[in-house]
Amino acid sequence: MVDAQTGEPAQEPDWLTDEETAAWVPLAAMLVKLPPALDAQVQRDIGANHFEYGVLAHLSEAPGRALRLRELAARTNGSLSRLSHVVKRLEQRGWISREPSPDDTRYANVVLTDAGWDAVVKAAPGHLATVRRYVIDPLSATQLRYLRSISTRIVDQFETDEAERNQR
Secondary structure, eight states: OBOTTTOSBOOOOOOOOHHHHHHHHHHHHHHHHHHHHHHHHHHHHHSOOHHHHHHHHHHHHSGGGEEEHHHHHHHHTOOHHHHHHHHHHHHHTTSEEEEEOSSOTTSEEEEEOHHHHHHHHHHHHHHHHHHIIIIITTSOHHHHHHHHHHHHHHHHHHHHHHHHHHHO
């Protein structure tokens, strides 16, 4: 094989072992199946997607139901670009507003409105039931601890890579 960009002989990929493949395949299946299940529930309950619900939920838990856009992006694991588009859609629905930050008027806070609060309250029971059905209830207490540890480790790797990219 030849590398299409360099014309040099391509390095052999670092193929997964049978054990690694046995771990990866069900994880990949979960990554495909879980997001549509979460989206379907929120869509059915309030006409939003799971990421939009996450934005509303994080705001509902914040002091004063308000966060700076950058903090909200960090909490939702979304890029500022993606979040800006979502904020615009949620503003159009009357679920959030942007207001000058009382701490520093150079910044704006994203604020959950009463209508946004009502949407979170309406969607939360179904969201929790869906999370329980597909993630929590099938696992033992020990498996849940492992899931937390494994998920944290994977997310930490993404954050490490992002921090390294930002330092370049």
